[in-house]
Amino acid sequence: MMRRLSCLLSLVLLGGCATQRAETRAEPPPATSAPKPSMVYRFEGIELFGTRKHSREELLAPYLAALPPAGTLLDMEKEGDSFIQALAKGKEQLQARHGFALIRNSVTAYAKDMTLRVTVDVVDLGDEWRLEYAPAPTGSVAEPDGLLAAWTTYLTRMWRLVNAGAISTDDTEPCRAFHCFYGPGHPELMALEAPLLAGVPRHFETLARMAHTDADATKREQAAYLLAYGPSREEVARALVPLMNDPNEAPRNAAMRVLWMLQEKADRPLVPLEKVLRGLHGPLISDRNKAAGLLAVLVAKDASRRVDILREGGQVLLEMATAKQVIERKPALDVLRTLSGKDFGEDVASWRAWVQQTLAPSPNHR
Incomplete structure (x- = not known):
């Protein structure tokens, strides 16, 4: 387990572009002649994405009971196994209480500032189309x-x-x-x-x-x-x-x-835009952050279907924009900035108001 976790923390050096789950296969370890990279990360918290039926606070409660407080320094060489086991325990309790079509724990580590954050992806029963x-x-x-x-x-x-x-x-x-x-x-x-x-x-x-x-x-x-x-x-x-x-x-x-x-x-x-919008509704953070990044550069070439994009993916983009996980938040905000020609920073309330205003029917069509 620890070797896989060590490699997990190396793989997410992809800096804003890659998220790997704890079960990922191992990449080759560093050369023995190279300095061993630090495995001490600051745990910055856990968040949840994907449900339309439950509050995030309700679903994260089993995890928060098992995980260390946000801000804790974790030596993943020594504490990685217990950390992953705590995540697994939270997942088991959540599934037993509510039942989901999918639950996945994804761990993302950032080498630049040595921080670590967890995203729990869920797919509600009734939303199995997201897994098709x-x-x-x-x-x-x-x-x-x-x-x-x-x-x-x-x-x-x-x-x-x-x-x-x-x-x-x-x-x-x-x-x-x-x-x-x-x-x-x-x-x-x-x-x-x-x-x-x-x-x-x-x-x-x-x-x-x-x-x-x-x-x-x-x-x-x-x-x-x-x-x-x-x-x-x-x-x-x-x-x-x-x-x-x-x-x-x-x-x-x-x-x-x-x-x-x-x-x-x-x-x-x-x-094709339709393929990208389908990716935005994918079940995992690795689906939607790549799809959002791809969407941002796609609409930079052609934003003519802005209304279609917001109707199909606006709510997902707004939910992503609330994330503390930068690999989720940044590409979503990039899409909204490109589509709008505006910049409300990370003020999600202003972005939500812009989306609603853009989708509102014009007076001539009421």
């Missing part, structure tokens, strides 16, 4: 030209460089694909990236088939990141959009993350 995705693929696609292994080697080295302080999580340039993680200009990473730059365009269709049809969700996720090295922005978008409906959160998260960066630098919309 494409059927699980059943195929098997052989790895082309060792590209999955090359990608794993690249990520392993990248995390070792991050943990050693050799590269920053703010450093994503120069990016030679349509999506990059951290330190892509570091000489060690540039050398490891060479087979990806050469191999992905040759095997693009095979990787797209893997992303769409392979039964292994890890392979689908890896293929999604590799497709970012594809031959054109349009082809990459076409290959990744279907993964927004993947039944597993990891390929969905990877696809929307790549599409977010790809769309940001495009000169026109490349992702």
